[in-house]
Every structure is written in structure tokens, then in C-alpha cells.
Amino acid sequence: MNSKPPTILITNDDGIFAPGLRTLIKVMRTMGNVTVVAPDRPMSGSGHAITVRSPLRLHLIAREEGYAEYSCNGTPVDCVKLGEQVVLKAKPDLLVSGINHGSNAAINIIYSGTMAAVLESAIGGVPSVGFSMLDYSHNADFSACEPFVRLIAGRVIEHSLPDGICLNVNIPALNGSEIKGVRICRQGRARWVEEFDTRTDPHKREYHWLTGYFEKLEENDDTDQWALENHYVSVVPVHFDLTAHYALNTLQNWNLDAEKG
DSSP states (O other): OOOSOOEEEEEOSSOTTOHHHHHHHHHHTTTSEEEEEEESSOOTTOTTOOOOSSOOOEEEEEEETTEEEEEESSOHHHHHHHIIIIISSSOOSEEEEEEEESOOOTTHHHHOHHHHHHHHHHHTTOOEEEEEESOOOTTOOOGGGHHHHHHHHHHHHHHOOOTTEEEEEEEOSSOGGGOOEEEEOBOOOEEEEEEEEEEEOTTSOEEEEEEEEEEEOOOOTTBHHHHHHTTEEEEEEEESOOOOGGGHHHHHTTOTTSOOO
């Protein structure tokens, strides 16, 4: 058995000062050697963006035995790339991202910088987990998340994950005694119905704030949305292959490779 502590890379999309990140660091430092590379400002909704038109910079915040912490002027995906290739100069044993302030269940994963970081690391073959709690408040109490973070991260360290698979974990905004347990789920079908609040500035120029509402498209009890609404932690296995495999036969019947007439 390998007695060497695992190397754990941590990032997020709420920024280096986010309380959710601090909770994640607290838990993971009990489980291995931790390196943090996180954005120097909030980057929520950044998705899988990378920085290509300006230089990236790392700022060392803290370093001690078994722990190092950096802020970065890039996106969460930039943080993963720099963390693995520049700071660690190797792949970590585990990548964890979060704890996000707000849900990354259902369609939210498409927009999430938290989960983009997880997917980026999974592309490179690193077992990776994203943690989110359904409370958008900066002052949210993340203490109820701690045992679930420890449990799930511990299982991933122990068992690893199938190649190309990462985990999207969402935790209800409840105290620990109100959470019923953990459910392995599929991603629920939902969408954001966008609206724009259009206003006029003092110079008579229009500007627009994105608003809207979240719309569920199903009520099945095997989804992450159902689990969260019924006081369970949801765990969804995710992969980065976006191929709609079920549609391949349909498109092949279009006979697109037929000889030109």
C-alpha cells in the first residue's frame, strides 16, 4: 500500500477569497498535500474559457510543509493548466473544485467555471470532483458540506474514477441533520429562460442586465434536481464526450456520403 499522502490540486470559480474555497481547503488538508490555484477574482459563469490574448500571472500567497496557495489572473481552466504544468509540474492524484456558491445541477453545468475546471483535469486523466452548495450568499454556512466532501473525495482517492469520468456533486443548503443522504443521479433536464432588463444610462445610451428564470423540464426521481429538492446530496458522473451517440444512426440514414449528382 502506498503510504505517501495524495497530491491534491484545488481551484474554484468564485475567487481566492470565497468562503466555499476556504471550507474545501480545510477539509482537503486533512487528506493530503494540497496546492491551491484559484482565480484572483470571481469568475462565475466563465464556462470552459481560457486566456489566449494576455499573459497569465501567478501570485504566491502562502507556502508551508504540505501546502501552497496561489492566486491567478486567469479563468478556472487556466488555473488547472497552470497548477498542473507550472506549479506541480505533474498531474495531481486528485483535483477538487469549489465549494461553489450556488447550484451546478442540471443545465447549470454548461455555464459553470467550477465544473469546467473539473472537466479540464479529467481530460488529462486526473480523478476530479466539483462541489457546489445551493446557497448563493457570500456568507453561506458551508459546515454541513464538510462530511460529504470528505466522504466523496475519500472514495475517489480510494477507488479512483473510470477514464474520462468526473463527478458533479451538489449539496442542499441545509444543516447536516436535515440532509437525508447521498443519491447517485443523472443530470436533470432543465433550462434557463433568459430575459433582459434594458435601461438607459445618464448619457441616454441603452444597456442590458441578463435576468430570467430556471425552468425544469421533467419531474423524474432519478435526477439531480429531484434529489436536491428532496434533501439529498446529488452525485452525477459526467464525461466530456458530447457526442449524441443515439443520433448517429439517424444521421447516417441521411446518406450524406452519397455520390454527388
